[in-house]
Each structure stands twice: as structure tokens, then as C-alpha cells.
Amino acid sequence: xxxxxxxxxxxxxxxxxxxxxxxxxxxxxxxxxxxxxxxxxxxxxxxxxxxxxxxxxxxxxxxxxxxxxxxxxxxxxxxxxxxxxxxxxxxxxxxxxxxxxxxxxxxxxxxxxxxxxxxxxxxxxxxxxxxxxxxxxxxxxxxxxxxxxxxxxxxxxxxxxxxxxxxxxxxxxxxxxxxxxxxxxxxxxxxxxxxxxxxx
Amino acid sequence: xxxxxxxxxxxxxxxxxxxxxxxxxxxxxxxxxxxxxxxxxxxxxxxxxxxxxxxxxxxxxxxxxxxxxxxxxxxxxxxxxxxxxxxxxxxxxxxxxxxxxxxxxxxxxxxxxxxxxxxxxxxxxxxxxxxxxxxxxxxxxxxxxxxxxxxxxxxxxxxxxxxxxxxxxxxxxxxxxxxxxxxxxxxxxxxxxxxxxxxxxxxxxxxxxxxxxxxxxxxxxxxxxxxxxxxxxxxxxxxxxxxxxxxxxxxxxxxxxxxxxxxxxxxxxxxxxxxxxxxxxxxxxxxxxxxxxxxxxxx
Numbered sequence: 001x002x003x004x005x006x007x008x009x010x011x012x013x014x015x016x017x018x019x020x021x022x023x024x025x026x027x028x029x030x031x032x033x034x035x036x037x038x039x040x041x042x043x044x045x046x047x048x049x050x051x052x053x054x055x056x057x058x059x060x061x062x063x064x065x066x067x068x069x070x071x072x073x074x075x076x077x078x079x080x081x082x083x084x085x086x087x088x089x090x091x092x093x094x095x096x097x098x099x100x101x102x103x104x105x106x107x108x109x110x111x112x113x114x115x116x117x118x119x120x121x122x123x124x125x126x127x128x129x130x131x132x133x134x135x136x137x138x139x140x141x142x143x144x145x146x147x148x149x150x151x152x153x154x155x156x157x158x159x160x161x162x163x164x165x166x167x168x169x170x171x172x173x174x175x176x177x178x179x180x181x182x183x184x185x186x187x188x189x190x191x192x193x194x195x196x197x198x199x200x
Numbered sequence: 201x202x203x204x205x206x207x208x209x210x211x212x213x214x215x216x217x218x219x220x221x222x223x224x225x226x227x228x229x230x231x232x233x234x235x236x237x238x239x240x241x242x243x244x245x246x247x248x249x250x251x252x253x254x255x256x257x258x259x260x261x262x263x264x265x266x267x268x269x270x271x272x273x274x275x276x277x278x279x280x281x282x283x284x285x286x287x288x289x290x291x292x293x294x295x296x297x298x299x300x301x302x303x304x305x306x307x308x309x310x311x312x313x314x315x316x317x318x319x320x321x322x323x324x325x326x327x328x329x330x331x332x333x334x335x336x337x338x339x340x341x342x343x344x345x346x347x348x349x350x351x352x353x354x355x356x357x358x359x360x361x362x363x364x365x366x367x368x369x370x371x372x373x374x375x376x377x378x379x380x381x382x383x384x385x386x387x388x389x390x391x392x393x394x395x396x397x398x399x400x401x402x403x404x405x406x407x408x409x410x411x412x413x414x415x416x417x418x419x420x421x422x423x424x425x426x427x428x429x430x431x432x433x434x435x436x437x438x439x440x441x442x443x444x445x446x447x448x449x450x451x452x453x454x455x456x457x458x459x460x461x462x463x464x465x466x467x468x469x470x471x472x473x474x475x476x477x478x479x480x481x482x483x484x485x486x487x488x489x490x491x492x493x494x495x496x497x498x499x
Contacts, residue, residue: 029212029220032227046450047443048408051422055443058429059436063245110219136314143316147415154319158326167327175315182314 001177003152007073007142008181012135014078019085020124024115026090037086044083049144052076057148073145081138088130092123125196132189136182143178153177252434256441261428268424269445275338275420276410279345280403286346287353294358297379305354312351318412320344325416341413349406356398360391393464400457404450411446421445 025037044052053076057069067075096119104114124131146155157174212220242248255261293305312320321344328340335343364387372382414423421442429438 028223029216030223030227032224032231036227036231042451043443043447046404046408046447046454048411048422048446050411050414051425051439051443051446054422054426055436055439058426059439062247062436063241111216140314140316143318144412146318154316154322157319158322162326167323167330171319171323171327174319175311178316178319179311179314183310 001153001181003070003145003150004139004142004178004181007070007077007145007150007152008135008139010074011077011081011142012138014074015081015085015138016131018078018082020089020120022082022086023089023093024120026086027093027115029111041083041086044080045087049076049080049141050147052080053144053147069145069148069150073142073148073150077138077142077145080141081134084134084137085131088127088134089120089123091130092127093119095126096122128193128196129189132186132193135189136185139181139185140178247436252432252437255428255432255434256437265421265424265428265441265445268419268421269449271338271418272407272410272413272420272422275341275345275413275418276403276407279342279349279410280406282342282346283349283353283406284399286350287357290350290354291357291361292383294354295361309351309354312347313355315348317344317348317409318415320347321412321416337413337416337418340416341410341418345406345409348409349402352402353399356395356402357391360395360398361387363394364391396464397457397461400453400460404453404457407450407453408446 022037022040025033026041028034053073056065056076057072060066093115100118100122101114104118109118142152143154145152146158149155151159153174157170239248246252256265290305290309293301294309296302296305321341324340324344324347325337328335368386368390369382372386377385410420411422413420414426417423425438425442426435429435432438
């Protein structure tokens, strides 16, 4: 269970940074960055997470890209989630009233300044709820790390299951553990949303 | 989409244009360097060698992989159809007027939505046989997919129904329609339209999730890709090909979802619904709202 939490928190933090950067690229006035951002999002988002995990862990070793299972899982989970975060943040940016960006321009702020100090803070607050949804999805997705034999919750359940003849209690236990993570997260997200979110 | 379509720009002034041009040059150069480095690395490690890619021109390999795709689609289609039925039933119970039934459905939905799919697949595939259930692997996978996606679809349906104006149900009641009649003739037909993009979105997710079937040795695309990789010692190429196939199929489906949503917004001036906890859907929903806020379909 600790492994699951660590996987989730590390990956989400990284994905938030990468995803926001990708979203910034996609709205920037620099065409190559826009294309690169779009390419990243479409490629990553449309590939199953399991394929990405195996590709990275078993395929990229051929390129000399070799990391231990846990690190690989964090890298792939971050990459995968970042594509979804990028799209969510971009939607948030689009939802910020145009006058805000125009006012920032009128004050003489550059693109980077207006994005960082005016638009993004509002955009992020708009999309708290969808981001929370992605966090919960990530908790569940982290179970795929068991494919790389990182021993997280699902991996534990799988091992217990092969060892015991009574799978139902084992699976109910693992399921309960996940619910113990996802349900309070949902409550926490709703709380944060009430505090900071901007309704539009 | 031109630069002007980004919300952060009116047309740039002369200084901004110079800056953007400089940034474009730098970014293009940087990306080109990255691409060259990647290709070099691939070449250095012999991963671009013809030997590594040649298998994918053989008819037997192509047929093997396409067969895997066929199995993936077969499982996904069956799971989708059953999930929609199960989801509709669950949603109806969830909205029933008998409180205990409502709670039961709510608990069922929250449980299966909150549990990782892989756990369900491991359970049906490895757990059920120990209780004397004996089915082809196909059905273990479908069963797990339905258990999970049925709950998700139930939430989609409920959100769709909840998104309708209360007045619709009240008006139906005022006309003397029974609960069942008003559901069947007034509520559901209207709600169904709003759900279509969400349903297609979730179908993309479902198709991707079908790849988890390989953990219980269902012969789907990912498993066959791995087998190919082990047989020809080219896991990188095999898995890349598999990823490519998924991307093509899913892009086609996503495009369909977007088109449906755009058409719906034109026709009914109603955005799609928004259901938390579904990755793709969070995106579609947020974009829908954003576009609605902007007052123009800029998707």
C-alpha cells in the first residue's frame, strides 16, 4: 500500500509539471512547440498504459534506457497522466475569459508572464475537479505497475492469490485497500474544490 | 488552428512577432536536435536494422497481429454492449424511488468504479476457476470489463438524466404520465443525446483497457505483440507496432466522439455531460464547458 501511495504521489507531481508545460506549449505562439505538444498528447493518450509500460520496460532497454521497475513505473505513469493533465489544463486555459489575457497584454506582459501570472492560476483553479478525477484514476492505474513486478497492492493480491486457495477474501481485501485510498481522495478533492475552485 | 485561435493572443505586435520568430527558430532547432539524437540512438543500437522490422512485412506476422486486434475488438465490443445494458439497469435502480434499492445500486457502482480493473481481471481470470467456474478466457475478460464499465456507464447515464431540467419530469407528471412512461418517453430520449460523446469516449478507454487481457493470457493484440517480440527478439519494434495500431484505432474513435459532440452542440445547443473519474471524459467535458463559455465551438 505504501508503494501504491508513493507511485501515485510521485507520478502525479511529475505529471502535473510536465502536463502544465505541455499545455503551455500547446497554447504558445511558437508553432513547433504547439506541434510537439499535440504530438505528445495524441500519441501517449491513445496508447494503452499497459503497452507504454511494457514498451518502456522491455523495449527501451534495447536502447540502453534501463531503470529499475519502480522508477520505470513512475516515469511511464507520469508520462501517461501528463497527457491527460495537459488536455485538462488546456481546457482550463481556454475557459479563462479572453479579457484577462488581453488585459495582461495591455499591461505589457509577455506571453510567458501573462501565462504564468495571470492565466494559469485561474485556469488551474477552474479545473480542480477534473484534475482530482485524474488523480483518482492514477491511483487505480498505478496498479498496472504490478506488470513490471513492482510489488504494489495489486501485486500483493496477485501473489497472495497464487499462495492461497481462497481468492475472494484476498481480492476483497485488496479492493478495500484501494477504496480506502480512492474514496477519501474524492472527499479531499471536493473539499479543495469548494475552497479554491472558480465556477464558470 | 492558427496562432490567433489561442486565447492568449490578439495578433502580436512587431516586438512580439520578433520574439515568437526567435522562439520558433530555437524550438525548431531544439526539437530537431532531439529527433536526430533519438534516431542516432536507434541506429547505434541496431534498432533500425532491416532485420528488426522485416517480420512486419511477412504475411503470417501481419495476420497474427491483426488476429490479435480482432480478438481485442471482439472482447471490447461484447463488453461494451453488455456494459451499456448493465449500466442502464444500474442507473435505473440508482434512480428508483425505493431507498434501499438506491443504496444498493450506489454501493455496487462505487465499489466497482473504485477498484482497479486489473484487480477485477485477475480475480475473474485466476480467482473464479478456484470456485469451479469454468469458462473460456474470453468470458473472464469480458466479465471483468463489464463489472467495471457497467458501473462507469451507470454513472454516465445517471449524470445524463440528472443534467436534464427538472421541469421535464415535472411536466411529464403533470400530463399524467406514470414514472415509467415519463422515463421512457420524455427523460431518456433527451438524456441519451447528451450521453453519446461520453459513451464514445468511454468506449475508447474500454478498448485500451482490453489490452489488460494479456495478464490472463487472452490472445489479444498486446499479448500477440509480446509473443512476436519474443519470437523475433525485437520487443521494441513489436510493441511500437502494437502502440501504433492502438493509436490509429483510438484516434479514429476519438475523432468520431468529437464530431458527435460538435454536431450535438450545433443541434441542441447543449453541452455534453461531465462525469468525474473517467479520464477521457474529464477532458471532453471540460472542453465542452470551455467552448460553451467561450460562446463558440472552437474545438
